[in-house]
Amino acid sequence: MSSSSTWSLHRFANPGQFLRLSGAVLPYLVAGALVLTAGGLGWGLFFAPADWQQGDAVRIMYVHVPAAWLASAGYTGLAVCSIMSLIWRHPLADLAAAEISPVGAGFTALCLATGSLWGKPMWGAWWVWDARLTSVLVLFFLYIGHVALVRAFDDPTRGYRAGAILALVGAVNLPIIKFSVDWWNTLHQPASISLTGAPTMAHDMLWPLLISAIGYTLCFAAIVVARTRAAVMERRIRGLLMAKAAADGGA
Amino acid sequence: MTRKRRRLYILLACGIGLGSATALTLTAFSDSLVFFVSPSDIAAKGGNGRTVRLGGLVEQGSYQRGAGGATFKVTDGNNAITVRYAGILPDLFREGQGVVTLGVLQPDGSFRASEVLAKHDETYMPQEVADALKKSGHWNPNAGPPPPASTWNSLTGKGGG
Numbered sequence: 001m002s003s004s005s006t007w008s009l010h011r012f013a014n015p016g017q018f019l020r021l022s023g024a025v026l027p028y029l030v031a032g033a034l035v036l037t038a039g040g041l042g043w044g045l046f047f048a049p050a051d052w053q054q055g056d057a058v059r060i061m062y063v064h065v066p067a068a069w070l071a072s073a074g075y076t077g078l079a080v081c082s083i084m085s086l087i088w089r090h091p092l093a094d095l096a097a098a099e100i101s102p103v104g105a106g107f108t109a110l111c112l113a114t115g116s117l118w119g120k121p122m123w124g125a126w127w128v129w130d131a132r133l134t135s136v137l138v139l140f141f142l143y144i145g146h147v148a149l150v151r152a153f154d155d156p157t158r159g160y161r162a163g164a165i166l167a168l169v170g171a172v173n174l175p176i177i178k179f180s181v182d183w184w185n186t187l188h189q190p191a192s193i194s195l196t197g198a199p200t201m202a203h204d205m206l207w208p209l210l211i212s213a214i215g216y217t218l219c220f221a222a223i224v225v226a227r228t229r230a231a232v233m234e235r236r237i238r239g240l241l242m243a244k245a246a247a248d249g250g251a
Numbered sequence: 252m253t254r255k256r257r258r259l260y261i262l263l264a265c266g267i268g269l270g271s272a273t274a275l276t277l278t279a280f281s282d283s284l285v286f287f288v289s290p291s292d293i294a295a296k297g298g299n300g301r302t303v304r305l306g307g308l309v310e311q312g313s314y315q316r317g318a319g320g321a322t323f324k325v326t327d328g329n330n331a332i333t334v335r336y337a338g339i340l341p342d343l344f345r346e347g348q349g350v351v352t353l354g355v356l357q358p359d360g361s362f363r364a365s366e367v368l369a370k371h372d373e374t375y376m377p378q379e380v381a382d383a384l385k386k387s388g389h390w391n392p393n394a395g396p397p398p399p400a401s402t403w404n405s406l407t408g409k410g411g412g
Contacts, residue, residue: 049377049378049379050377050378051375051376051377051378052376052377052378052380052381052382053343053371053376053381054343054371054375058375061375083262086258086262087255087258087259087262088255121342122341122342122343122369122371123341123343123368123369123370123371124341124342124366124367124368124369125366125368128286128368129286130286131284131285131286168262168265168266169269172269172270172273176273176277183277183281183284184281184284184285184286185285185286185287185289185306186285186286187286187287187351187368187370189370189371189372189373190372190373191373192373192374192375198399198400198401199400200372200373200374200375200399200400201374201375201376201400202375202376202377202380202400202403204377205375205377
């Protein structure tokens with residue numbers, strides 16, 4: 001460990017440093033999350049134009065698409081934490097991974113529910129088993145499985161280890177979700193927004209979507225940071241109580 | 252450090268193994284992973300009496316509503332198949348729209364559908380843009396997809412972001 005203490009990442013992985021840093025950042029994160037999410041969704045739900053075909057049902061997109069992005073992005077975060085946990089055994093990465101999966105499951109559930117609400121009036125079906133919908137459902141089950149597995153062991157370290165392996169095996173699903181609409185023909189439409197091409201969406205629909213996407217991202221980050229802070233503090237209190245019990249028992 | 256290095260290599264090896272196994276599996280099963288087949292697929296392979304999903308665009312000028320239900324042609328540009336359907340069509344159904352129909356290919360070459368789903372494409376367009384495009388003659392919705400979105404905003408003079 002002595003050689004690695006010079007390595008900068010370990011400094012931030014120190015739980016004490018994390019509590020100080022995250023405590024300073026969290027209020028701004030929460031404020032930004034609330035303002036941007038409310039602004040983006042308010043713009044999208046009340047002021048953005050209706051689609052020429054979908055009518056007002058297009059507004060579900062402002063809730064659905066950012067939730068879908070965050071479902072995948074959150075899982076990417078979970079996979080990164082799992083790599084750090086398995087290779088470097090960061091205690092903070094373990095705690096963060098355990099706190100990411102329930103939040104990710106919530107965003108994925110929101111994505112699936114709003115997608116279903118849009119699908120019935122537009123496609124004519126609440127649900128179809130095409131590659132995109134099925135792979136996102138698998139993502140939801142991976143999140144739920146991670147939530148359960150991490151908490152299923154008496155020894156938390158074994159739970160974190162097992163959860164990290166599950167999360168990394170499940171990461172193979174991420175490119176499948178992203179490219180399912182390109183590799184196979186699906187009922188779900190392909191991406192309207194890409195890094196390489198121009199968006200196939202009017203500007204006055206694109207802006208509220210991007211703003212609510214940033215808002216959702218900050219929301220996700222704020223919830224995870226707050227939960228991880230709570231987990232670090234809980235672990236500290238448990239350590240103090242055990243030390244106190246040991247001291248009382250010894251005295 | 253060596254232990255961490257070793258764990259990193261084990262993880263990388265597992266990742267490569269798992270990734271290639273998944274890629275091979277998905278490639279092998281790609282025929283059954285598609286949600287629908289195109290009219291050209293059916294023309295090449297035949298229907299052989301099985302229930303399949305047929306997907307494509309509703310051909311311009313092919314939609315007719317009769318006593319026995321709706322009749323329209325589903326095309327992918329190369330081949331077109333006549334679809335007969337007795338149920339309620341989804342709101343988004345129109346000529347030029349993508350649809351996915353579930354049914355059986357009949358001996359006479361038509362397709363008897365028990366379900367018709369509308370497929371929405373990745374284009375999101377306000378009503379006023381659609382009206383402007385149609386009025387200016389840039390786009391006929393029955394004929395195919397609209398021009399790229401980058402050209403719309405100059406049309407209406409609004410929403411330039």
